[in-house]
Amino acid sequence: MSKVRDRVLIAEISAAHGLYGATKLKLFCASLQSLTAFTALQDDDGKAYTLVKARQGKNDHEAIVDFAEVSDRTEAESLRGKHLMVERALLPETETDEYYHADLIGLAVHDVLDDRLLGHVHALYNFGAGDILKIMTAEGIEFMHPFRSAFVPSVDVTAGKITVTGFDETTS
Protein backbone atom coordinates (compact mmCIF):
# COMPACT_ATOMS: atom_id res chain seq x y z
CA MET A 1 0.00 0.00 0.00
CA SER A 2 1.36 3.40 -0.91
CA LYS A 3 1.99 5.75 1.99
CA VAL A 4 2.76 8.77 -0.21
CA ARG A 5 0.61 11.73 0.76
CA ASP A 6 -1.57 13.46 -1.82
CA ARG A 7 -1.03 17.00 -0.59
CA VAL A 8 1.73 18.78 1.30
CA LEU A 9 1.20 21.70 3.64
CA ILE A 10 3.46 24.60 2.65
CA ALA A 11 1.97 27.73 4.26
CA GLU A 12 -0.68 29.16 6.53
CA ILE A 13 -2.54 32.45 6.10
CA SER A 14 -1.72 34.43 9.22
CA ALA A 15 -3.30 37.85 8.54
CA ALA A 16 -4.59 40.32 6.00
CA HIS A 17 -2.14 42.89 4.68
CA GLY A 18 -3.19 46.29 3.39
CA LEU A 19 -6.55 47.27 1.91
CA TYR A 20 -6.50 45.48 -1.42
CA GLY A 21 -6.73 41.82 -0.45
CA ALA A 22 -3.08 40.94 0.11
CA THR A 23 -2.44 38.26 2.74
CA LYS A 24 0.43 37.54 5.06
CA LEU A 25 1.62 33.93 4.99
CA LYS A 26 3.59 31.91 7.49
CA LEU A 27 5.85 29.76 5.30
CA PHE A 28 6.57 26.11 6.06
CA CYS A 29 8.50 25.63 2.83
CA ALA A 30 12.23 26.20 2.47
CA SER A 31 12.01 29.72 1.01
CA LEU A 32 9.86 32.22 -0.85
CA GLN A 33 11.22 30.84 -4.14
CA SER A 34 9.84 27.42 -3.20
CA LEU A 35 6.41 28.98 -2.74
CA THR A 36 6.44 30.94 -6.01
CA ALA A 37 7.28 27.75 -7.90
CA PHE A 38 3.63 26.77 -7.33
CA THR A 39 1.02 29.06 -8.84
CA ALA A 40 -1.98 26.96 -7.79
CA LEU A 41 -2.51 26.37 -4.08
CA GLN A 42 -5.39 24.71 -2.26
CA ASP A 43 -6.84 25.19 1.21
CA ASP A 44 -8.05 22.44 3.58
CA ASP A 45 -11.42 22.26 1.78
CA GLY A 46 -9.83 21.93 -1.64
CA LYS A 47 -10.62 25.50 -2.76
CA ALA A 48 -8.00 26.71 -5.24
CA TYR A 49 -6.03 29.95 -4.94
CA THR A 50 -3.96 31.40 -7.77
CA LEU A 51 -0.77 33.13 -6.73
CA VAL A 52 -0.37 36.43 -8.57
CA LYS A 53 2.40 38.22 -6.69
CA ALA A 54 4.60 37.31 -3.72
CA ARG A 55 7.25 39.19 -1.79
CA GLN A 56 9.30 38.53 1.30
CA GLY A 57 7.85 39.52 4.67
CA LYS A 58 9.74 40.62 7.77
CA ASN A 59 11.72 37.39 7.93
CA ASP A 60 12.48 34.24 5.93
CA HIS A 61 9.37 32.50 7.22
CA GLU A 62 6.94 35.23 6.23
CA ALA A 63 5.61 36.25 2.83
CA ILE A 64 3.07 38.76 1.57
CA VAL A 65 1.10 37.45 -1.37
CA ASP A 66 -1.73 38.46 -3.67
CA PHE A 67 -4.25 35.85 -4.78
CA ALA A 68 -6.39 36.33 -7.88
CA GLU A 69 -9.47 35.16 -5.91
CA VAL A 70 -9.09 37.72 -3.09
CA SER A 71 -9.77 41.37 -3.91
CA ASP A 72 -10.41 43.20 -0.62
CA ARG A 73 -9.28 43.21 2.99
CA THR A 74 -12.53 41.77 4.40
CA GLU A 75 -12.16 38.71 2.19
CA ALA A 76 -8.48 38.39 3.14
CA GLU A 77 -9.33 38.58 6.86
CA SER A 78 -11.85 35.76 6.48
CA LEU A 79 -9.05 33.48 5.24
CA ARG A 80 -7.00 33.83 8.40
CA GLY A 81 -5.86 30.43 9.71
CA LYS A 82 -6.38 28.62 6.38
CA HIS A 83 -3.74 26.08 5.47
CA LEU A 84 -2.34 26.20 1.95
CA MET A 85 -1.27 22.98 0.30
CA VAL A 86 0.14 21.78 -2.99
CA GLU A 87 -0.21 18.50 -4.79
CA ARG A 88 2.59 16.14 -3.75
CA ALA A 89 3.12 15.23 -7.42
CA LEU A 90 4.06 18.85 -8.18
CA LEU A 91 7.07 18.84 -5.87
CA PRO A 92 10.41 18.51 -7.70
CA GLU A 93 12.14 15.13 -7.83
CA THR A 94 14.65 14.53 -5.04
CA GLU A 95 18.20 13.29 -5.40
CA THR A 96 19.36 9.81 -4.40
CA ASP A 97 18.89 9.22 -0.65
CA GLU A 98 17.06 12.51 -0.32
CA TYR A 99 13.47 12.49 0.92
CA TYR A 100 10.77 15.01 1.64
CA HIS A 101 9.90 15.21 5.31
CA ALA A 102 6.26 14.85 4.30
CA ASP A 103 7.05 11.45 2.73
CA LEU A 104 8.92 10.14 5.75
CA ILE A 105 6.51 11.24 8.46
CA GLY A 106 4.18 8.40 9.36
CA LEU A 107 6.37 5.58 8.04
CA ALA A 108 6.63 2.45 10.18
CA VAL A 109 10.03 1.92 11.79
CA HIS A 110 11.30 -1.66 12.04
CA ASP A 111 14.41 -3.10 13.63
CA VAL A 112 16.79 -4.45 11.00
CA LEU A 113 17.69 -7.52 13.12
CA ASP A 114 14.31 -9.05 13.89
CA ASP A 115 11.92 -6.85 11.82
CA ARG A 116 10.18 -5.88 15.07
CA LEU A 117 7.95 -2.79 14.79
CA LEU A 118 9.51 -0.06 16.92
CA GLY A 119 7.16 2.80 16.15
CA HIS A 120 6.42 5.42 13.55
CA VAL A 121 8.28 8.48 12.28
CA HIS A 122 6.74 11.42 14.09
CA ALA A 123 8.93 14.30 12.90
CA LEU A 124 12.31 15.15 11.42
CA TYR A 125 14.72 17.69 12.85
CA ASN A 126 18.07 19.13 11.99
CA PHE A 127 19.84 21.06 14.74
CA GLY A 128 23.00 21.55 12.68
CA ALA A 129 24.45 18.08 13.20
CA GLY A 130 22.67 15.95 10.63
CA ASP A 131 19.05 14.97 10.13
CA ILE A 132 17.29 13.26 13.02
CA LEU A 133 14.23 11.02 13.01
CA LYS A 134 11.85 11.43 15.91
CA ILE A 135 10.24 8.04 16.41
CA MET A 136 7.15 7.53 18.52
CA THR A 137 6.27 4.08 19.85
CA ALA A 138 2.73 2.75 20.26
CA GLU A 139 3.02 3.57 23.98
CA GLY A 140 3.68 7.24 23.14
CA ILE A 141 7.39 7.19 24.03
CA GLU A 142 9.59 9.35 21.80
CA PHE A 143 13.08 8.47 20.59
CA MET A 144 15.54 10.33 18.44
CA HIS A 145 17.56 8.38 15.91
CA PRO A 146 20.19 9.69 13.44
CA PHE A 147 19.05 9.66 9.80
CA ARG A 148 22.30 8.31 8.41
CA SER A 149 22.84 5.25 6.25
CA ALA A 150 24.85 3.59 9.05
CA PHE A 151 21.82 3.82 11.34
CA VAL A 152 19.00 3.67 8.76
CA PRO A 153 19.96 0.93 6.27
CA SER A 154 16.79 1.16 4.16
CA VAL A 155 13.97 3.54 3.41
CA ASP A 156 11.00 2.34 1.38
CA VAL A 157 8.49 5.15 1.05
CA THR A 158 6.11 3.24 -1.22
CA ALA A 159 5.99 0.28 1.21
CA GLY A 160 5.74 2.71 4.13
CA LYS A 161 8.68 1.17 5.97
CA ILE A 162 12.04 2.23 7.37
CA THR A 163 14.53 -0.16 8.93
CA VAL A 164 16.90 1.05 11.61
CA THR A 165 19.91 -0.37 13.39
CA GLY A 166 21.59 0.59 16.63
CA PHE A 167 18.25 1.62 18.06
CA ASP A 168 18.68 2.26 21.77
CA GLU A 169 15.43 2.20 23.72
CA THR A 170 17.11 3.77 26.71
CA THR A 171 17.66 7.07 24.88
CA SER A 172 14.10 8.33 25.16
Added chain:
Amino acid sequence: MARSVWKGPFVDGYLLKKAEAAQASGRHDVIKIWSRRSTILPQFVGLTFGVHNGKKFVPVSVTSNMIGHKFGEFSPTRTFYGHSGDKKAKRK
Protein backbone atom coordinates in the same frame (compact mmCIF):
# COMPACT_ATOMS: atom_id res chain seq x y z
CA MET B 1 36.55 36.71 27.52
CA ALA B 2 37.89 33.88 25.39
CA ARG B 3 39.59 30.88 26.94
CA SER B 4 43.40 31.08 27.09
CA VAL B 5 45.06 29.19 24.25
CA TRP B 6 47.73 27.63 26.46
CA LYS B 7 45.08 25.65 28.33
CA GLY B 8 43.93 23.84 25.18
CA PRO B 9 40.31 22.89 24.48
CA PHE B 10 38.24 21.57 27.39
CA VAL B 11 36.98 17.99 27.07
CA ASP B 12 35.64 15.78 29.82
CA GLY B 13 37.93 12.77 30.33
CA TYR B 14 35.21 10.13 30.20
CA LEU B 15 34.16 11.35 26.79
CA LEU B 16 37.62 10.78 25.29
CA LYS B 17 37.61 7.24 26.66
CA LYS B 18 34.16 6.52 25.23
CA ALA B 19 35.15 7.90 21.82
CA GLU B 20 38.34 5.82 21.75
CA ALA B 21 36.40 2.69 22.68
CA ALA B 22 33.82 3.35 19.95
CA GLN B 23 36.50 3.88 17.32
CA ALA B 24 38.33 0.75 18.38
CA SER B 25 35.17 -1.38 18.23
CA GLY B 26 34.25 -0.10 14.74
CA ARG B 27 30.56 -0.41 15.59
CA HIS B 28 28.02 2.23 14.67
CA ASP B 29 26.48 3.09 18.00
CA VAL B 30 25.23 6.33 19.43
CA ILE B 31 27.64 7.31 22.22
CA LYS B 32 25.55 8.68 25.05
CA ILE B 33 27.10 11.71 26.74
CA TRP B 34 25.98 14.31 29.24
CA SER B 35 28.92 16.63 28.71
CA ARG B 36 27.43 19.50 26.74
CA ARG B 37 30.37 21.70 27.75
CA SER B 38 33.02 19.60 26.00
CA THR B 39 34.68 20.91 22.84
CA ILE B 40 34.38 18.83 19.67
CA LEU B 41 37.86 17.55 18.76
CA PRO B 42 39.17 16.30 15.38
CA GLN B 43 39.25 12.70 16.64
CA PHE B 44 35.46 12.78 17.09
CA VAL B 45 34.79 13.30 13.37
CA GLY B 46 32.65 10.49 11.96
CA LEU B 47 31.25 9.44 15.33
CA THR B 48 27.65 9.92 16.41
CA PHE B 49 27.01 11.11 19.95
CA GLY B 50 23.74 11.26 21.82
CA VAL B 51 23.98 14.56 23.67
CA HIS B 52 21.64 14.87 26.61
CA ASN B 53 19.42 17.94 26.55
CA GLY B 54 18.01 17.49 30.05
CA LYS B 55 15.30 15.11 28.91
CA LYS B 56 16.56 12.94 26.08
CA PHE B 57 19.62 12.23 23.99
CA VAL B 58 19.79 14.18 20.73
CA PRO B 59 21.90 12.46 18.03
CA VAL B 60 24.85 14.58 16.92
CA SER B 61 26.79 13.27 13.91
CA VAL B 62 30.16 15.00 14.06
CA THR B 63 31.61 16.48 10.88
CA SER B 64 34.81 18.42 10.34
CA ASN B 65 33.15 21.83 10.31
CA MET B 66 31.86 21.26 13.86
CA ILE B 67 35.37 21.10 15.34
CA GLY B 68 35.88 23.74 18.02
CA HIS B 69 32.18 24.04 18.84
CA LYS B 70 30.66 22.62 22.02
CA PHE B 71 28.40 19.55 21.96
CA GLY B 72 25.61 21.48 23.65
CA GLU B 73 25.25 23.78 20.65
CA PHE B 74 23.74 20.91 18.64
CA SER B 75 21.31 19.66 21.26
CA PRO B 76 18.67 22.30 21.97
CA THR B 77 17.02 22.26 25.36
CA ARG B 78 13.79 23.98 24.37
CA THR B 79 10.84 22.31 22.67
CA PHE B 80 10.90 22.74 18.94
CA TYR B 81 7.74 22.96 16.89
CA GLY B 82 7.51 23.32 13.15
CA HIS B 83 5.94 22.02 9.99
CA SER B 84 7.67 19.82 7.48
CA GLY B 85 6.44 21.75 4.41
CA ASP B 86 8.58 20.86 1.39
CA LYS B 87 11.74 20.40 3.46
CA LYS B 88 14.04 17.54 2.58
CA ALA B 89 16.26 15.19 4.56
CA LYS B 90 19.38 13.62 3.11
CA ARG B 91 20.52 10.20 4.28
CA LYS B 92 24.34 10.47 4.25
